Amino acid sequence: MSYINKPKVAHPSLPTNTLGMTRRQYEGSMSTLCAGCGHDSVTAAIIEACWGLSMRPEQLVKLSGIGCSSKTTAYFVGGSHGFNSVHGRMPSIASGANAANRRLTYVGVSGDGDSLSIGIGQLVHVIRRNVNMLYLIENNGVYGLTKGQFSASADIGTKAKRGDVNSSPPIDPVLLALTLGATFVARSFSGDKAQLVPLIQAGLRHNGFALIDVLSPCVTFNDHEGSTKSYTFTREHYHPAVEADFVPKAQEIAVDYAEGEAIPVSLHDGSSVILRKLDPEYDPTDRTAAYNYIETKLKQNEYVTGLIHINEADSTEFHNLNRTAQAPLNSIPFERLSPGRAALDKLMGRYR
Amino acid sequence: MPGLTATANRVNDFVLKFANVNGTGSASANSLIMKAIFRMGVPVTGKNYFPSNIQGLPTWYEIRVTRDGYAARATQVDIMVAMNAETYSRDVRELASGGYLIYDSTWPRSSLLQRGDITVIAVPLAKLVNENFDGVRNRILLKNIAYAGVLAALIDVDLDVVAGLLNESYGKKPKLLDSNSKALRLGYDYVKQHLTSPLPLRVEHMDKTRGHIMIDGNTAAGLGCVYAGATVGAWYPITPSTSLMDAFKGFCERYRVDPETGERNFAILQAEDELAAVGMVLGASWNGARAFTPTSGPGISLMNEFVGLAYYAEVPCVIFDVQRVGPSTGMPTRTQQSDLMLCAYASHGDTRHVLLFPANPEECFYLAVQAFDIAERLQTPVFVLSDLDIGMNDWMCPDLQWDDAYRPDRGKILSPEELAGLEKFYRYVDRDDDAITYRTLPGMSSKGAYFTRGSGHNQYGAYTEDSAEYQVVLDRLRRKFANAPKYLPKPVMVGKGGNDVGIVSLGSCDGAIREALDVLGRQKIDVDYLRVKAFPFNNDVETFLKSHSTIFVVEQNRDAQLKSLLTLETAVEKSKLHSILSYSGFPMTAEPIVSGIRAKLAEAPRLTAVPRKT
Numbered sequence: 001m002s003y004i005n006k007p008k009v010a011h012p013s014l015p016t017n018t019l020g021m022t023r024r025q026y027e028g029s030m031s032t033l034c035a036g037c038g039h040d041s042v043t044a045a046i047i048e049a050c051w052g053l054s055m056r057p058e059q060l061v062k063l064s065g066i067g068c069s070s071k072t073t074a075y076f077v078g079g080s081h082g083f084n085s086v087h088g089r090m091p092s093i094a095s096g097a098n099a100a101n102r103r104l105t106y107v108g109v110s111g112d113g114d115s116l117s118i119g120i121g122q123l124v125h126v127i128r129r130n131v132n133m134l135y136l137i138e139n140n141g142v143y144g145l146t147k148g149q150f151s152a153s154a155d156i157g158t159k160a161k162r163g164d165v166n167s168s169p170p171i172d173p174v175l176l177a178l179t180l181g182a183t184f185v186a187r188s189f190s191g192d193k194a195q196l197v198p199l200i201q202a203g204l205r206h207n208g209f210a211l212i213d214v215l216s217p218c219v220t221f222n223d224h225e226g227s228t229k230s231y232t233f234t235r236e237h238y239h240p241a242v243e244a245d246f247v248p249k250a251q252e253i254a255v256d257y258a259e260g261e262a263i264p265v266s267l268h269d270g271s272s273v274i275l276r277k278l279d280p281e282y283d284p285t286d287r288t289a290a291y292n293y294i295e296t297k298l299k300q301n302e303y304v305t306g307l308i309h310i311n312e313a314d315s316t317e318f319h320n321l322n323r324t325a326q327a328p329l330n331s332i333p334f335e336r337l338s339p340g341r342a343a344l345d346k347l348m349g350r351y352r
Numbered sequence: 353m354p355g356l357t358a359t360a361n362r363v364n365d366f367v368l369k370f371a372n373v374n375g376t377g378s379a380s381a382n383s384l385i386m387k388a389i390f391r392m393g394v395p396v397t398g399k400n401y402f403p404s405n406i407q408g409l410p411t412w413y414e415i416r417v418t419r420d421g422y423a424a425r426a427t428q429v430d431i432m433v434a435m436n437a438e439t440y441s442r443d444v445r446e447l448a449s450g451g452y453l454i455y456d457s458t459w460p461r462s463s464l465l466q467r468g469d470i471t472v473i474a475v476p477l478a479k480l481v482n483e484n485f486d487g488v489r490n491r492i493l494l495k496n497i498a499y500a501g502v503l504a505a506l507i508d509v510d511l512d513v514v515a516g517l518l519n520e521s522y523g524k525k526p527k528l529l530d531s532n533s534k535a536l537r538l539g540y541d542y543v544k545q546h547l548t549s550p551l552p553l554r555v556e557h558m559d560k561t562r563g564h565i566m567i568d569g570n571t572a573a574g575l576g577c578v579y580a581g582a583t584v585g586a587w588y589p590i591t592p593s594t595s596l597m598d599a600f601k602g603f604c605e606r607y608r609v610d611p612e613t614g615e616r617n618f619a620i621l622q623a624e625d626e627l628a629a630v631g632m633v634l635g636a637s638w639n640g641a642r643a644f645t646p647t648s649g650p651g652i653s654l655m656n657e658f659v660g661l662a663y664y665a666e667v668p669c670v671i672f673d674v675q676r677v678g679p680s681t682g683m684p685t686r687t688q689q690s691d692l693m694l695c696a697y698a699s700h701g702d703t704r705h706v707l708l709f710p711a712n713p714e715e716c717f718y719l720a721v722q723a724f725d726i727a728e729r730l731q732t733p734v735f736v737l738s739d740l741d742i743g744m745n746d747w748m749c750p751d752l753q754w755d756d757a758y759r760p761d762r763g764k765i766l767s768p769e770e771l772a773g774l775e776k777f778y779r780y781v782d783r784d785d786d787a788i789t790y791r792t793l794p795g796m797s798s799k800g801a802y803f804t805r806g807s808g809h810n811q812y813g814a815y816t817e818d819s820a821e822y823q824v825v826l827d828r829l830r831r832k833f834a835n836a837p838k839y840l841p842k843p844v845m846v847g848k849g850g851n852d853v854g855i856v857s858l859g860s861c862d863g864a865i866r867e868a869l870d871v872l873g874r875q876k877i878d879v880d881y882l883r884v885k886a887f888p889f890n891n892d893v894e895t896f897l898k899s900h901s902t903i904f905v906v907e908q909n910r911d912a913q914l915k916s917l918l919t920l921e922t923a924v925e926k927s928k929l930h931s932i933l934s935y936s937g938f939p940m941t942a943e944p945i946v947s948g949i950r951a952k953l954a955e956a957p958r959l960t961a962v963p964r965k966t
Contacts, residue, residue, distance in 0.1 A: 058796060079799075084804065085634075085661060085806065093634055095628070095632050097794070100583070100641035104639075104795050330793070338581050339578065352564075352565055
């Protein structure tokens with residue numbers, strides 16, 4: 001994640017998590033993105049989130065497609081397996097990997113081009129399939145690697161670096177996910193680590209598909225005057241509606257919240273999320289209300305952020321519906337998979 | 353074989369064809385007759401010629417009664433059961449001289465369709481059925497069983513055998529058993545009372561089907577996947593491969609569900625398209641499950657991008673291509689072998705893939721199992737190229753066998769213990785000098801973590817744009833492919849190998865070729881035959897090509913794709929190869945092979961002069 005190579009040796013006074021690991025041990029290889037790229041901040045937030053969860057690196061599986069955002073899976077948790085697949089097809093790799101081993105934690109990192117144009121079909125269907133994974137969209141409204149074309153998330157009226165003005169309506173991944181019945185939908189900003197880290201932690205622990213749309217400005221191609229995805233514009237039009245505090249399994253909920261403003265949600269592994277409503281009108285557990293709220297605010301040029309919708313109880317996660325064995329499918333002994341000779345001999349009778 | 357007249361007294365050697373309207377339930381009546389003949393110990397083949405439609409279009413079913421056990425389609429029709437008014441004229445025309453036409457005489461028959469050289473058998477089927485049964489749908493279904501009864505009487509099918517089959521099908525539904533048995537008797541008794549039976553074309557008990565089954569290739573392949581220990585299947589429905597996943601699902605529900613907990617030791621993902629289906633296979637295989645996808649040509653076209661990734665990132669992957677007629681949507685319910693080139697070099701860049709060619713359902717079972725072993729051993733995509741004829745028609749095959757000692761070859765996967773013993777793990781370093789490198793599975797140990805990518809990488813798995821580093825990996829992939837034949841099934845040789853003339857072919861041409869060899873043999877023309885079972889080609893293929901001066905390449909496509917592969921991938925002299933092609937969409941018959949070889953040899957008298965070497 002770092003632009004400058006840091007020494008490998010960690011100072012003994014660095015804080016460690018319950019596994020005795022420092023944050024440095026959750027880093028990956030050096031980032032090759034532009035200095036100041038929002039994506040590097042998201043990478044830092046993922047590192048912080050995994051460190052904070054005391055996640056074993058080998059427990060995590062990192063998946064991505066193609067684009068600047070998809071490169072970032074190499075920049076965090078170097079001790080995890082990563083699969084950088086083809087453009088827009090990460091969801092199918094994630095679906096298959098998850099089918100083979102339901103016990104691991106899957107994080108997919110994608111971009112607005114990867115997810116909302118070439119890969120929108122796969123995104124839609126991985127939501128519908130409700131694969132247990134965290135899916136991060138690093139959303140900057142442009143194609144960075146091909147030098148600044150508008151993506152499908154570009155807002156009407158936003159200006160490209162070379163002066164073109166976008167006239168096609170944007171596809172908003174949050175509204176899309178809500179429409180499709182996703183059970184965990186969040187939006188955040190790469191510049192708001194305090195909000196983003198607990199969202200990532202909750203998303204990793206959610207039992208089902210979790211989407212976080214992270215506004216993550218492109219400093220090279222979309223950070224100028226007239227762009228609606230610049231740092232300045234995002235900060236000015238950023239509307240946190242629901243903050244989420246992630247409370248790990250072993251920890252007691254110690255903070256006091258004013259009644260009516262805080263909603264505790266238990267996650268399947270025993271941890272929980274405390275939702276703090278910054279807008280008293282807002283109810284993150286009501287999908288229809290959430291949709292209307294987001295859409296209204298978008299029309300006012302405001303990006304609602306926070307944990308926009310969660311429905312932990314009603315998770316129709318893929319393996320639950322499939323009634324898959326609790327043990328990972330890739331670990332079931334061959335003797336239990338192959339019916340053997342006697343069964344085959346018996347079966348032959350059906351074909352005479 | 354062609355040239356025989358239908359009027360001759362031919363026991364256990366003739367062809368029956370049923371012309372029906374699809375969606376009327378005729379399939380059960382047709383398979384009832386076929387199964388009954390099979391149970392009488394007489395070899396049969398059944399070919400279904402159906403439309404890409406659910407209801408209302410013409411469909412045909414052809415049963416070849418073949419005492420010699422030929423697997424190919426025959427070239428003539430001896431008995432036509434013409435139940436479809438719309439196709440009546442062409443059905444009548446198709447009948448061989450001296451043949452028999454059975455039609456429903458409830459309604460008058462057009463006088464325009466007279467033929468003096470056939471025997472017309474009139475049975476008032478609709479009338480019989482309407483007088484005895486109620487309900488429109490019921491009458492339509494039972495009319496089929498009634499014509500099965502007519503046929504049973506005409507060709508002397510053992511009625512006890514037919515009754516036994518009905519009993520097995522409807523034993524638990526007495527009402528259905530009763531109506532079906534009654535309909536069968538209606539047809540049977542009408543013939544016995546009003547017509548002369550049996551015909552000279554008839555069935556007699558034999559003992560040539562013991563130890564055999566009637567099964568289609570998709571069912572056998574689906575069963576093979578279960579026996580191979582595949583746990584993840586991903587697919588997008590496409591004719592003619594759909595029944596492969598249906599079979600896998602059915603067998604999994606039977607063998608893979610914990611009787612106590614109801615937990616399932618399998619996952620089937622119906623994907624949004626073939627791009628996603630193969631992506632799921634890659635994800636699951638990469639993560640250590642045996643995974644596969646069944647599809648057909650259009651699906652392979654869509655899968656190309658991921659196939660290239662699997663090749664370059666070295667992810668095992670099993671793809672069944674049940675080939676149908678192309679190009680484009682083509683004719684989805686007709687058969688062809690036209691995806692050879694598409695699969696052999698699928699995806700952009702320098703890629704080459706392992707192909708397996710089953711010739712019948714039995715081989716679909718065994719090659720399905722082997723495909724997983726090969727894919728995991730070589731860490732690469734493996735295509736099993738079946739076709740609609742093999743996949744969807746019932747073939748007579750020896751009972752499938754299983755050795756309980758079999759254990760899957762999972763290839764080079766490092767265990768946590770082996771990893772612990774390594775100083776450092778690198779994904780693409782050729783430690784054993786066999787071009788196959790070691791992989792690790794996610795979840796085991798962070799020491800084995802690596803980054804899988806389709807972008808340029810060096811042997812350490814790291815991103816690279818360095819030419820030399822890139823080429824080290826690409827050159828090793830070439831060596832891996834060159835070494836592949838030792839893991840692949842060897843070609844099948846028929847004949848003594850000493851002839852000048854040879855045939856090279858693959859897959860479902862096998863039945864037609866074996867029959868052609870018999871015919872040619874009777875004409876004192878001896879030909880050797882080599883059937884390739886895998887690509888890249890084994891050395892035996894090279895030897896065969898070298899040792900024969902005239903080689904006929906028999907295949908079911910227009911562009912001679914097997915011949916192209918042979919010229920590209922072996923040292924054969926192009927001028928030695930002569931194509932015999934069939935791309936009508938119907939399964940190949942022996943006829944074009946016999947006539948093609950005879951015509952060519954007549955052009956070159958030197959060859960015909962070669963004495964028969966016995």
